[in-house]
Amino acid sequence: MSSKLKINGIAVLFTVKSLTRTQEFYREVLGLELAGADGYLSVLLPSGTELGFFEGDATLGSSPQIVFGLDEGGIDAVAERLVQQRVQLVTPVTEAPGGWAFEFADPDLHKLAFYQDGKLPRR
Numbered sequence: 001m002s003s004k005l006k007i008n009g010i011a012v013l014f015t016v017k018s019l020t021r022t023q024e025f026y027r028e029v030l031g032l033e034l035a036g037a038d039g040y041l042s043v044l045l046p047s048g049t050e051l052g053f054f055e056g057d058a059t060l061g062s063s064p065q066i067v068f069g070l071d072e073g074g075i076d077a078v079a080e081r082l083v084q085q086r087v088q089l090v091t092p093v094t095e096a097p098g099g100w101a102f103e104f105a106d107p108d109l110h111k112l113a114f115y116q117d118g119k120l121p122r123r
Contacts (some may be wrong), residue, residue, distance in 0.1 A: 005078065008071035011042075011050040011115070015063040019055045026051075040097065067101070067113040073120025075100045093122070 016022045019041055026032045026043070034041040034053065042052040070078065079093050079102050090103035090111055099118040103111050116122075 006071035007068045009069040011052050011067040013052045013065045015056045016053050022053050067115050070116040073116045075116045076122045078114055
């Protein structure tokens with residue numbers, strides 16, 4: 001892995017109480033069309049940032065969450081590298097929809113995450 005991470009995008013993920021209510025709000029108020037299936041809705045903004053919505057208990061966890069997409073994979077090596085730099089991992093590398101992800105904390109304990117597509121190599 002090179003010394004610089006190659007990030008292919010940023011997603012901002014929200015946990016919401018109702019996907020139906022969320023879809024109506026973003027369509028009617030903001031003019032955005034959300035698409036998706038299996039309990040997930042998303043929209044890709046012109047800037048390339050994805051807004052994503054999962055249905056669940058919005059009081060659990062941190063929402064919204066910033067997720068960095070890894071362009072070349074190597075998520076296990078990225079997690080190991082962060083640990084070596086004394087970064088706190090909040091969750092280990094685990095399966096995520098379509099791939100792998102892990103959460104970590106910045107110096108102010110904001111929760112962030114890395115995600116990689118499951119088709120990419122984990123190391």
